Amino acid sequence: METRIIVVTSGKGGVGKTTVTANLSARLAMEGFKVVAIDADIGLRNLDVVMGLENRIVFNMIDVIEGACKLPQALVRDKRVDNLYLLPAAQTRTKDAVTSDQMKELCDSLRGEFDFVFVDSPAGIESGFRNAAAGADEALVVATPEVSSVRDADRIIGLLESFGKTSINLIVNRVRPEMVRSGKMLGVSDVMEILAIDLIGIVPEDDSVVVSTNKGEPLAMTNVSPAAKAFEKIAGRIMGKDIPLRDIDDLEEKGFLVNFRKLFGRRGGRS
């Protein structure tokens, strides 16, 4: 298949770009695709620890760009899942160490070698984000249902459109159905209405994510928690499978009944 290069971005920090990158990369590798995850957050690298590959890094992306090593030398192969690789960021350099053209060249050099290339973008709208987006054909925008995140996502979508990216899909992360139902939090439908782009998946708030990050073991590899299932579905949709987004109805339409139940004593606490 033709290589698909997908940038994972959000504008705001801390909304789950790295978690999404790690899990979708792992999931697609488990489906048999050859996948590389690139950490484009130079100077603040994190994808390595989230994927649990931090101890095996020898070279990094900047070494490849500057010619200090060959690309295959810098790729860290995941021993748990076949066909999964990480191209780490440099930790002791700054974002100015690369240009958009170099990044584009690097991405293009991966074409034909891999089925999927995921680029984990740094937060912000400056050069780091622009470089991360430079070589990508598609974009996944991650947003949480909060005003600050949605506002930043909107800005990022505008910028991606101005770069000429036509395939932009939304992942709504850390959804808390209970709070949506009781009218305390923005729902997926609200976020979609505001951002007006295609939705590719909904990831519920899930404590397992914290645990998996602590262990350096992407959820997709081991777990059957709600977030892991959500990542599996998103990976399926990326592969072109027709998996209906039934989650929205499950999360929101049943609101009345749930509230009715709550009225009769079954108060929904924290799940």
Add this chain to the structure above:
Amino acid sequence: MGFLDRFFRRETPRKSAKERLQLVLIHDRADISPGTMELIRKDLIKVISNYMVISEEGIEMDLERDGRSVALVASIPVLEVKRKRSREGDK
């Protein structure tokens, strides 16, 4: 709380978040400051006044959202249509 809010259509945090976002994004997307809006308003009045007598107090002008695009929508009450185009400063 959720049930009663919904029942009486009270303003929930969810609703206010959505409304505040929609408002702030109109301006983010258009990238137009209130100062610039005022300048546009004044220029509009100047140009249209060449052809019509309009009610300056009755003018409603705002940016509206349609999907991912933004439109400038103005409602300008016309009091009288001038026969001939008057020159600037004739008034």
